[in-house]
Amino acid sequence: MKSSIIVFPGSNCDRDIAVALEKFQIKNQMIWHDETILPKSDLVILPGGFSYGDYLRTGCIASKSRIINDVIEHAKKGGLILGICNGFQILIETGLLPGVLLRNKKLRFVSKNVFLKVINLNNKFCLNYKKKNTIELPIAHIGGNYFANNKLLQSLEDKNLIAFKYCDKKGNINKNSNPNGSSNNIAGILNNEKNILGMMPHPERLIDPLLSGEDGSIMFESLLKSQL
Amino acid sequence: MKISIVVTFKKDVLDPQGKVISQTLKNMGYNNIINVRQGKFFEIELNETDKEKAKKIVEEICKKLLTNVVIEDYTINFK
Secondary structure, three states, X not given: OEEEEEEOOXXXXXXXXXXXXXXXOOEEEEEEOOOOOOOOOXXXXXXXXXXXXXXXOXXXXXXXXXXXXXXXXXXXXXXXXXXXXXXXXXXXXXXXXXXXXXXXXXXXXXXXXXXEXXXXXXXXXXXXXXXXXXXXXXXXXXXXXXXXXXXHHHHHHHOOOEEEEEEOOOOOOOHHHOOOOOHHHEEEEEOOOOOEEEEOOOHHHOOEHHHOEOOOHHHHHHXXXXXX | OEEEEEEEEOOOOOOHHHHHXXXXXXXXXXXXXXXXXXXXXXXXXXXXXOHHHHHHHHHXXXXXXXXXXXXXXXXXXXX
């Protein structure tokens, strides 16, 4: 499996993801945002961070980068795209995923571990979560409040395009387990074809039992399995 | 030609900063405050003399970059 991580000025999770991909023997290349040609990849990753200092709107300037045209083409051909944190915000700004990410309801940067319920298990990113569908991953963001109108929310629910929802330790999805005010506790969504996943939590940070857990590893294992 | 653009959240989108400012003003004693919306202000200098053409360009800029039309509205003012 081949992957490309797109690096923007201000990305700061790109190295972490590269380490995770390396661990799972996924052959990765780092691609600077100013490049115009995306090398042949099965998976494109838009990493977390603060691309362009979050100027104008989070992810907005990055979504107009030169490399993005090729990323959109990759998506149209059914290639996999994973956008984590700022990457999710960039996917929203490019229009590859619907809705919008607002500032957290309490306007505070939230950095902590949260529990997530894996809602959609039938996509290439989440296959292996069948063995464990309440997981724990870290979040670290100020703009992760997913907002969509009722019509879009209903459509996401009906089509089963919500990948993750914030929940408590026991898997209950409620107001108290919502760290940022997201509509319907949404933490990550898929596009219609399910080849694009955008999520606020950071799976790349939980890939080592020595560093608090391996709930993130399951995603990379799923991706590998999907390529078999 | 100089053009200014004001971008604000749409009416039904929560504007937490505006809300905090509104509450603070009330706390400061301005009891007649009804509501505050916070927005962004842009001043664009355009090399174009035809107002209609300029308007078209600026509207395009607003839709493509300056606003997220899902949550934000914009108003354009010519100087």
